[in-house]
Amino acid sequence: MLTAAFIVVVSLALFWMAAFTLWWQMHAWRTPEVLAATRFGRPDGEAKLSFSLLVPARHEQAVLEHTVSRLLRSAHGDYEILVIVGHDDPETAEVAERAAARDPERVRVITDTHEKKNKPKALNTALPHCRGDVVGVFDAEDQVHPELLAHVDHAFRTTGADVVQGGVQLINFHSSWYSLRNCLEYFFWFRSRLHLHAQKGFIPLGGNTVFVRTEVLRQAGGWDPNCLAEDCDLGVRLSSEGRKVVVAYDSEMVTREETPGSLLALLKQRTRWNQGFLQVYRKRDWRRLPGFGQRMLARYTLMTPFLQAFTGVIIPVNVLAALFLDVPVGVAVFTFLPLLTAAVTFVFEIVGLHDFGIQYGLKVRFVHYLKLIVGGPFYQVLLAGAAVRAVWREQRGRNEWELTSHVGAHLSREDVLR
Numbered sequence: 332m333l334t335a336a337f338i339v340v341v342s343l344a345l346f347w348m349a350a351f352t353l354w355w356q357m358h359a360w361r362t363p364e365v366l367a368a369t370r371f372g373r374p375d376g377e378a379k380l381s382f383s384l385l386v387p388a389r390h391e392q393a394v395l396e397h398t399v400s401r402l403l404r405s406a407h408g409d410y411e412i413l414v415i416v417g418h419d420d421p422e423t424a425e426v427a428e429r430a431a432a433r434d435p436e437r438v439r440v441i442t443d444t445h446e447k448k449n450k451p452k453a454l455n456t457a458l459p460h461c462r463g464d465v466v467g468v469f470d471a472e473d474q475v476h477p478e479l480l481a482h483v484d485h486a487f488r489t490t491g492a493d494v495v496q497g498g499v500q501l502i503n504f505h506s507s508w509y510s511l512r513n514c515l516e517y518f519f520w521f522r523s524r525l526h527l528h529a530q531k532g533f534i535p536l537g538g539n540t541v542f543v544r545t546e547v548l549r550q551a552g553g554w555d556p557n558c559l560a561e562d563c564d565l566g567v568r569l570s571s572e573g574r575k576v577v578v579a580y581d582s583e584m585v586t587r588e589e590t591p592g593s594l595l596a597l598l599k600q601r602t603r604w605n606q607g608f609l610q611v612y613r614k615r616d617w618r619r620l621p622g623f624g625q626r627m628l629a630r631y632t633l634m635t636p637f638l639q640a641f642t643g644v645i646i647p648v649n650v651l652a653a654l655f656l657d658v659p660v661g662v663a664v665f666t667f668l669p670l671l672t673a674a675v676t677f678v679f680e681i682v683g684l685h686d687f688g689i690q691y692g693l694k695v696r697f698v699h700y701l702k703l704i705v706g707g708p709f710y711q712v713l714l715a716g717a718a719v720r721a722v723w724r725e726q727r728g729r730n731e732w733e734l735t736s737h738v739g740a741h742l743s744r745e746d747v748l749r
Contacts, residue, residue, distance in 0.1 A: 353679060370581045372489060389448060389453070416441075418443065469540065479584050499517060502587045529578040535633075559730060
């Protein structure tokens with residue numbers, strides 16, 4: 332009897348978790364009006380804000396030059412680029428200095444001398460040197476649209492925002508089976524889910540294409556130098572202070588990136604994010620959110636990686652228990668509820684992949700849809716492994732930054748030749 336009750340409770344919990352997650356993912360597509368409201372407004376031709384664009388780069392000599400070149404094409408008239416390099420990384424420093432020499436009025440190189448390096452320490456090193464009204468963050472491999480700053484400038488002025496979060500999209504979905512799922516995750520997160528968070532007043536910010544008023548950022552003390560998810564942490568702290576965050580997504584304006592180059596690299600990246608979410612959860616800044624619903628959303632969001640791990644393991648166990656244990660038929664039926672939401676999620680993912688291809692002008696073939704479905708369970712296993720590894724690292728007190736290397740897989744041949 333206890334076994335049957337346990338199966339029913341677990342099945343219902345899994346069903347509702349999956350249903351809520353799916354509903355939140357579908358937020359931007361609920362009505363045409365909601366979808367239209369998620370885009371950037373059309374700039375009015377005025378540019379009243381100045382920008383300091385931070386580009387932390389560590390062992391990124393293969394992609395940094397292209398990124399800085401793209402930023403220098405910005406149509407906005409008032410911006411500076413601060414490239415942050417480590418004192419122990421001469422190869423990247425050489426590329427950065429070369430870029431600064433070509434346009435010394437726009438590009439400056441900031442040297443990070445911390446013994447143990449990570450992204451938030453690099454960003455904090457550059458923050459005192461920022462001259463702009465707004466600080467923007469980009470990664471060293473980013474492909475940035477020339478009109479983005481004009482759209483962000485307009486968004487700040489018309490909404491009164493303290494923070495503007497732009498879209499980020501992994502592009503090289505064709506590179507591997509896991510790259511396809513990784514790209515789709517970003518598509519749902521930036522295209523839809525973050526808009527829900529901004530609407531609710533709690534948002535874990537994305538790692539780049541995020542813009543914060545310089546005064547607000549300095550008042551917040553910059554980034555947490557010991558957090559492995561410094562972007563999430565900053566978003567939680569600013570949300571807890573009641574700062575206004577605006578999210579805008581436009582397929583033309585998104586910052587394009589590449590997926591990790593191997594399964595091991597993806598595992599390490601997800602481990603870092605998961606561990607960072609756990610660190611943010613344990614800091615409890617989210618408890619200062621004024622609304623009960625906000626706090627519950629924060630708790631659920633920050634624990635999502637571990638709920639994913641639990642779900643990925645327990646669903647097959649639950650189904651096997653229903654098939655091979657002697658339980659009543661009614662109880663066995665409950666075990667298939669999570670599979671129902673999983674099936675609906677697969678359908679939504681297929682539709683999402685089709686929309687992704689249309690928006691970015693990419694050819695999505697039958698084999699890609701097949702890889703999406705077949706790779707689903709294996710991707711869940713990887714996410715579960717990353718979550719378990721994150722818990723293990725946190726308990727062991729290991730918080731060194733595991734760097735994700737980039738080779739420019741998201742760049743077209745024309746981009747490389749420019």
